[in-house]
Amino acid sequence: AQSVAQPEDQVNVAEGNPLTVKCTYSVSGNPYLFWYVQYPNRGLQFLLKYITGDNLVKGSYGFEAEFNKSQTSFHLKKPSALVSDSALYFCAVRGMNSGGYQKVTFGTGTKLQVIP
Amino acid sequence: DTAVSQTPKYLVTQMGNDKSIKCEQNLGHDTMYWYKQDSKKFLKIMFSYNNKELIINETVPNRFSPKSPDKAHLNLHINSLELGDSAVYFCASSQGTGGSGANVLTFGAGSRLTVL
Numbered sequence: 001a002q003s004v005a006q007p008e009d010q011v012n013v014a015e016g017n018p019l020t021v022k023c024t025y026s027v028s029g030n031p032y033l034f035w036y037v038q039y040p041n042r043g044l045q046f047l048l049k050y051i052t053g054d055n056l057v058k059g060s061y062g063f064e065a066e067f068n069k070s071q072t073s074f075h076l077k078k079p080s081a082l083v084s085d086s087a088l089y090f091c092a093v094r095g096m097n098s099g100g101y102q103k104v105t106f107g108t109g110t111k112l113q114v115i116p
Numbered sequence: 117d118t119a120v121s122q123t124p125k126y127l128v129t130q131m132g133n134d135k136s137i138k139c140e141q142n143l144g145h146d147t148m149y150w151y152k153q154d155s156k157k158f159l160k161i162m163f164s165y166n167n168k169e170l171i172i173n174e175t176v177p178n179r180f181s182p183k184s185p186d187k188a189h190l191n192l193h194i195n196s197l198e199l200g201d202s203a204v205y206f207c208a209s210s211q212g213t214g215g216s217g218a219n220v221l222t223f224g225a226g227s228r229l230t231v232l
Contacts, residue, residue: 034220036221036223038157041225041226042225042226043120043206043208043223043224043225043226044159044206044208044221044223045223046220046221046222049220088157090159094219097171097172099171099172101164101166101171101172102210102212102219103161103164103172104161104221105161106158106159106160108156108157108158109157109158109159
């Protein structure tokens with residue numbers, strides 16, 4: 001069964017500093033990995049995904065993520081944090097259920113707090 | 117135009133009651149999902165339908181019954197509500213169910229259910 005671990009419940013970073021939100025995964029076969037963001041009282045929004053190819057994936061709002069197969073990690077990064085980036089971030093991995101259908105499993109979420 | 121819309125947004129009810137949440141998507145996607153987000157923000161898949169066919173049914177009490185009248189709609193009916201059912205329920209949709217593609221989920225804004 002697939003799983004995702006987000007080891008930090010909360011990450012605090014000063015505005016303008018680089019940020020990293022950590023994620024490790026476990027899945028059979030090729031990993032399909034995602035990051036989503038959730039603002040208060042809203043649904044999740046897609047940020048970026050890794051399927052294959054370049055290990056550095058660029059996404060929305062200046063975010064990027066680095067896929068590392070040997071460390072089974074997919075950390076989310078941004079060179080310069082904005083206060084408006086403060087939100088809940090979810091890492092996710094796509095696996096398959098027994099019927100051959102995709103099943104997306106989410107991590108427990110990391111709250112990002114950008115301090116002005 | 118809202119891509120994935122859920123109603124109601126808020127639902128407060130007594131234990132033992134029966135309630136329904138409705139979801140509609142106008143993206144032309146063929147797969148829809150129900151996710152439950154608990155008070156700790158953990159997200160867990162409950163059900164998934166592809167072209168009106170149930171394809172994912174996680175370990176959910178049979179008090180929860182999904183219904184998909186067509187591929188643009190997925191409703192969730194809950195019988196005999198319990199305190200532990202209090203959560204935010206998210207509907208989502210995607211195009212495709214598996215294969216080599218990685219299908220991005222589009223989420224609704226959520227329906228907050230409070231059972232008293």
